[in-house]
Amino acid sequence: MPTPSFDAIIIGGGVNGLACAGRLAQAGQKVLVLDAADTPGGGALTGEFAPGYRVDGLAHLVTHLDTRMLAALKPERHGLDWAVDAMATTALSSDGGHLTLNGAYGEAVQGLEEAEAQRWTALRGRLLRHTEILRPLREITPPLPGKGGGKGNLLALGRAGLNLRRLGREEMQEFLRMILINVHDVVQEDLTDDRLRGLIAFDATLGAFLGPRSPNSLFLLWHRLSGDAGRIRWPRGGMGALATALAEAVRATGAELRCAARVDRVLSDGDRATGVRLESGEEIAARCVISTANPRTTFMDLLGARQIETGLVRRLTNIRMRGTAAKLHLALKGAPDFRGADLRHRLVIAPSSDAVENAFNHVKYGEFSPAPVMEITCPTAHDPGFAPDGHHVLSIVAQYAPYSPRGGWEAGRDALQAAILKQLEAHAPGIGELITAVELLTPADIAARHGLVGGSWHQGDLAVEQMLFMRPAVGIARYATPVPGLWLAGAGSHPGGGISGTAGWNAANEILGAA
Amino acid sequence: MNDLRHHFRTPLMRSPFHPRVAAANVLNAWAPWAGVTTALNFGDVAMEHSAIRNSASLYDISPMIKYAIEGPEAAAYLDRLTLRRASGLPVGAVQYTAWCNDAGHVLDDGTLFRLGEDRFRLCCQERHLPWLQDSAIGFDLSIRDETEAIAGLSLQGPTSFAVLSAAGGADLAGLKPFRLAEVHLGPAGPVMVSRTGFTGDLGYEIWTTPDRALDLWDHLMAEGAPHRLRPVGTEALNIARIEAGFIIANMDFVCAEQVLRPDRARQPDEIGLGWMVDLDKGRFNGRNAIRAARAGDTLRWALVGLDIDGNVPAEGAELYLDGKKAVGQVTAAAWSPTTKRNLALAQIRRPWHRDAGDRLRAEIYALRELQYHKLMLPARIVDRPFSSPKRRRATPPGMF
Missing domain, CATH: 2.40.30.110 (Aminomethyltransferase beta-barrel domains)
Structure with a gap:
């Protein structure tokens, strides 16, 4: 290998890769980001799916964007602007009796009885207080049990502990009681309104291989809220515009970005990572290689299983990656009518916690849900430029669909599409007549398009047993790996994905600390 | 070795040599070894140990776990798996080796036979197939447990070569320690002989197929009689191996995968x-x-x-x-x-x-x-x- 011309090569120009690059470059490192796609952004992308109709290709909302990254890279100076800064959520009811949560995760609600609204206020307050305990943990390298790990990390740990203590004895007990409980029990105990129960159950299990009754499912709701405390945002121009602004901000730090540059090998001298080889055959040397690709892909395919030890091979092959979310994009020749629901809201079809659980049941047996639950956004309600005049697009995340259904997707995809459309028709009568184009992305399609093994958006199931020092696996959870010079910085690492950049930023901190 | 449909009736399997071992095991002193019933002694431990050191002894090593590791990248794989350089082992040679987990803790020790450029046999005390297979990801080779497909006898002691010669193995005079060769032993047919053992003495291990196991036993016992060949059990062997300073997995150290503490x-x-x-x-x-x-x-x-x-x-x-x-x-x-x-x-x-x-x-x-x-x-x-x-x-x- 030639003398390294870069301090760091980052595989993957998604939000994590960009965050990591920006942080390292600001610290004076010479950084090269390589992305396989034609534009940076990874799961944050916006593109045309039918002539004249554009939509966010994968992620379609922002709930977790790292505040440290925003403060340091200032993407707003490079064009980031929020079309919606606090998107409301409407839990759709098929009889038109919708329920709307405004502000950050239902600060105010419309459509609830007074007593239920009070119960909701109490539960929401408690959930957010519990979330505060976990929030400081997002921004640190996961501590190892029995070991501290860095001054800044100890501070964050102390903050988490302090937040826990500050709750007071009773609330602390309540936190500990709830920590591994399932979300169904919580909404069953604390709420009576099925629409609200369904919405909370849906949000807790969105993107997970869990149903509301699965153990630990409440933890994922905390995880979701620990980002922006439930605030939902959408960038002007879509997720792709966010990626573009972020990429520009990163370029401004001096980091170099190359797109259409797929890495097919992490090079090693037998001891440490020395650089990468591109699909084109070009080899680039660097002092360290930082992968935001799926951790299993990184080691088993890019580096090669022979370069790591068997125990790590085992742990990598045991990481559960079971995506259950499909993406449906609809082009409509008119505005759909969800029985009066405001199209600027996030629309959720999850009639009850049981409905979410029933939808989940099928995926356990390799089937998709005949009555899927889903989250719908309508970009054209905020930005008419996403479709021709008077036309609309819908971006839908539907659950649950297995990565590899019995009988295969060739046979199943039309049926899944029909099932999603049937649900839509029930909530927006006549929507079928408006459809001019459809794009369905099954978990298998998502895996193929984005390198997300198993269709897992988070590069590994979000689940308590795959969090913190166990994410992505014991021994590689602190961004460093047993291969000197090779680092992880993607969604597969703590604290997971979700268009946040936190894993990338944390990894950069760890790399700078080690440098 | 046995019909596993009746495993609950016979919780221990029987070695291919069992009919002969059972006949000689006059005190019915049995002990399990890797799921097989084996003789502790044949009536007189002192005389059996004496045979190992002063004449010749026959010990049934069929229960030893054996893996066939075969393929173009078998040597490279074993280099990655084990502590020693397996790729440097000549064809026809044997290596005492060991392998570890990521923490460098010993999983087991064993002997590695290089039967061909791309063919190895790994013999050890405990079963490791999942570990061996997980270690093989990314290598072009196959791994097969061949424990029950191979019967083995350890012929050890000062007169062991005399016994082997009498049995038809005179050609093996040039066989050096830790080398192996194929030979035809009269009615026992073709066998593989390695100059290896667990006694620290002159000795050989003879490998055949289960269907010819009894022929091999009978032939060696008949030809070995004038050389004071006698079957020995684990107790005598244990004394010999202590004298030789050899260690045994899960006796002198605990295999890392089985460690509780x-x-x-x-x-x-x-x-x-x-x-x-x-x-x-x-x-x-x-x-x-x-x-x-x-x-x-x-x-x-x-x-x-x-x-x-x-x-x-x-x-x-x-x-x-x-x-x-x-x-x-x-x-x-x-x-x-x-x-x-x-x-x-x-x-x-x-x-x-x-x-x-x-x-x-x-x-x-x-x-x-x-x-x-x-x-x-x-x-x-x-x-x-x-x-x-x-x-x-x-x-x-x-x-x-």
Whole structure:
């Protein structure tokens, strides 16, 4: 290998890769980001799916964007602007009796009885207080049990502990009681309104291989809220515009970005990572290689299983990656009518916690849900430029669909599409007549398009047993790996994905600390 | 070896040699080995040990776990799996080796036979197929458990070559230790013979198929009679292997995958296998951890040979420094008829493997007519093997 011309090569120009690059470059490192796609952004992308109709290709909302990254890279100076800064959520009811949560995760609600609204206020307050305990943990390298790990990390740990203590004895007990409980029990105990129960159950299990009754499912709701405390945002121009602004901000730090540059090998001298080889055959040397690709892909395919030890091979092959979310994009020749629901809201079809659980049941047996639950956004309600005049697009995340259904997707995809459309028709009568184009992305399609093994958006199931020092696996959870010079910085690492950049930023901190 | 449909009726399987072993096992002294019933002794342990050292002995090694590792990248794979450089092993040679997990803790030791450029056989005490397969991801090869497809007899002792010659193996005079060859042994047919064993003496291991096992036994016993060949059980072999200083997995160390208490796992350096570690051959399982332990001086244990006063075997004895501070345990012990010494293998805390001098005492509880006599006997650390006769390595071997 030639003398390294870069301090760091980052595989993957998604939000994590960009965050990591920006942080390292600001610290004076010479950084090269390589992305396989034609534009940076990874799961944050916006593109045309039918002539004249554009939509966010994968992620379609922002709930977790790292505040440290925003403060340091200032993407707003490079064009980031929020079309919606606090998107409301409407839990759709098929009889038109919708329920709307405004502000950050239902600060105010419309459509609830007074007593239920009070119960909701109490539960929401408690959930957010519990979330505060976990929030400081997002921004640190996961501590190892029995070991501290860095001054800044100890501070964050102390903050988490302090937040826990500050709750007071009773609330602390309540936190500990709830920590591994399932979300169904919580909404069953604390709420009576099925629409609200369904919405909370849906949000807790969105993107997970869990149903509301699965153990630990409440933890994922905390995880979701620990980002922006439930605030939902959408960038002007879509997720792709966010990626573009972020990429520009990163370029401004001096980091170099190359797109259409797929890495097919992490090079090693037998001891440490020395650089990468591109699909084109070009080899680039660097002092360290930082992968935001799926951790299993990184080691088993890019580096090669022979370069790591068997125990790590085992742990990598045991990481559960079971995506259950499909993406449906609809082009409509008119505005759909969800029985009066405001199209600027996030629309959720999850009639009850049981409905979410029933939808989940099928995926356990390799089937998709005949009555899927889903989250719908309508970009054209905020930005008419996403479709021709008077036309609309819908971006839908539907659950649950297995990565590899019995009988295969060739046979199943039309049926899944029909099932999603049937649900839509029930909530927006006549929507079928408006459809001019459809794009369905099954978990298998998502895996193929984005390198997300198993269709897992988070590069590994979000689940308590795959969090913190166990994410992505014991021994590689602190961004460093047993291969000197090779680092992880993607969604597969703590604290997971979700268009946040936190894993990338944390990894950069760890790399700078080690440098 | 047996019909597994009736496993609940016969929880232990039978070796291909079982009919002959059972007939000779007049005291019905049996013990399980890797799920197979095996003879502890055939009536007289002293005479059996004497056969190992003074004439010739036959020991059934069929229960040993055997893996066929075959394919273009088998050698590269074994380099990554094991501590030694397997790719440097010539075809027709055998290597004593061991393998570790990521933490550098020993999973097992065993013998590696190179049967061809791309064909190896790994013999060991415990079963490891999942580990072997997980280690093989990314290599072009196949791994197969062939334990039950191969029957083996260990022919050991000063007259073992005389027995082998009489049985039709005279051509093997040039076979050096840790080498193997194919030979035709009269009615026993073609067999593979390796000059290996677990006694530290002149000896051979003879490998055949289960269907010809009894022919091999009968042929060797008939031809060996004039050379005082006799079947021996595990008890006699155990004395011989202690004299030779050999260790056994899960007796002298605990296999890392079976360890329950985390402090029981051992690195090669901690069980006397440090000499195997080839840090220059490239990446292998446990390399980083072994290197780090050596560099950081974090090794805590050592395995040593002990010469203990008196003649009471120190089995399970605790070792004390100056009679007060517990610093180790005996893992195997025997009064050695060959050396006329009271020998033991022991795990001892560092640095006492080096610094104990004459300060060690073995705490032995000798049961004498229902009462324990507690003995605190002086123990000295001595080199292993305790006994290594020249005939062990002589080529051509002596015709005693």
